[in-house]
Amino acid sequence: MGELEKYYNYVKSTHSAGDEPSWLQAFAGFDMPSFDFIRQTALYIDRLYVYDPLFSFYNPPSQYSKIMSEFFGFKKNGVLDRPKLRKAVEYLKALTPFVVYDYVQIIPFQHRPDLSKGVKIFASENQYQFRELLPNKIRSWFHDRVTVRSMQQSTSSWVVLDDLHPCRGIFISFQGSDSRGGRIYHLFEQEIVEFDQNSGKYTAKMQLPSDPPEQNYFNAWVEQSINRASSDIFEKTLS
Numbered sequence: 001m002g003e004l005e006k007y008y009n010y011v012k013s014t015h016s017a018g019d020e021p022s023w024l025q026a027f028a029g030f031d032m033p034s035f036d037f038i039r040q041t042a043l044y045i046d047r048l049y050v051y052d053p054l055f056s057f058y059n060p061p062s063q064y065s066k067i068m069s070e071f072f073g074f075k076k077n078g079v080l081d082r083p084k085l086r087k088a089v090e091y092l093k094a095l096t097p098f099v100v101y102d103y104v105q106i107i108p109f110q111h112r113p114d115l116s117k118g119v120k121i122f123a124s125e126n127q128y129q130f131r132e133l134l135p136n137k138i139r140s141w142f143h144d145r146v147t148v149r150s151m152q153q154s155t156s157s158w159v160v161l162d163d164l165h166p167c168r169g170i171f172i173s174f175q176g177s178d179s180r181g182g183r184i185y186h187l188f189e190q191e192i193v194e195f196d197q198n199s200g201k202y203t204a205k206m207q208l209p210s211d212p213p214e215q216n217y218f219n220a221w222v223e224q225s226i227n228r229a230s231s232d233i234f235e236k237t238l239s
Contacts, residue, residue: 004058025049027107032091038098048104050095053088055108122228129223133231142230145175148222151184158184166212170222172229183232185225187213 026041027049041048057080098104124130131139151158151169160171173182186208194203212218 004054007054008058027051032088035094038095038104042103047102048098049107050104052106052108053091054085057085057088124224129220130227130231133227134234138234139227139230142174142233143226145177146226146230147173147175148226164222166215166218168208168210168212170225172225174229174233177233183225183229185221185228187218187221 024045025047026045028037028041028051030051032053033048033050038048038050092106095104095106099106122130125132133139134142148164149171150161150164150167151171152161152167153159153169158169164170167187169184169186171182171184188206188208190204190206192202192204196202213221
């Protein structure tokens with residue numbers, strides 16, 4: 001993993017997206033586009049941004065991610081997917097002519113958040129279930145295309161089930177989305193044990209009970225999660 005970490009740090013320190021506002025540019029999505037597609041789009045646009053398939057092989061370690069992985073029971077076997085890695089390297093090598101002629105630009109993107117700088121905390125205004133994050137029509141568009149399924153903890157991971165019922169973990173996906181399958185949310189319970197009025201900082205105890213939440217509470221949380229996931233995809237699409 002040492003070389004992957006070096007590559008990750010190099011890309012993070014040197015990457016800069018094109019800033020030519022007059023150029024006609026496009027992003028090819030999070031899969032590796034075919035070379036037929038790349039050649040075809042060259043007739044219509046000035047630059048094509050292609051997702052770096054090698055960048056996501058390394059994820060910066062953090063104390064938070066380590067603790068949460070242990071808490072949820074996610075076990076890492078440390079085995080690198082070498083066929084997938086080889087495919088990514090070969091694909092990047094084949095892109096070289098397109099990069100040399102400044103048509104394709106490789107861009108890094110993390111599907112998993114970088115937790116090395118801490119975790120963001122979000123709150124909805126006036127208990128609106130995060131409905132304020134998107135205009136009504138756009139939020140309805142996402143809701144019409146969403147699928148939510150319950151998750152169940154196994155010995156070494158969480159399993160996505162085929163139905164939705166009150167539980168402590170859900171898997172959210174959207175029809176037509178290429179965001180690597182979907183998003184996972186867990187419903188914790190927390191107890192505030194200390195709060196500093198001056199700084200706004202607080203200390204809390206968090207736990208993930210084995211018993212499911214009450215139906216109405218669960219429904220409200222599911223809506224919050226859908227709205228958060230919708231807003232996240234919408235913002236990443238525009239960025």
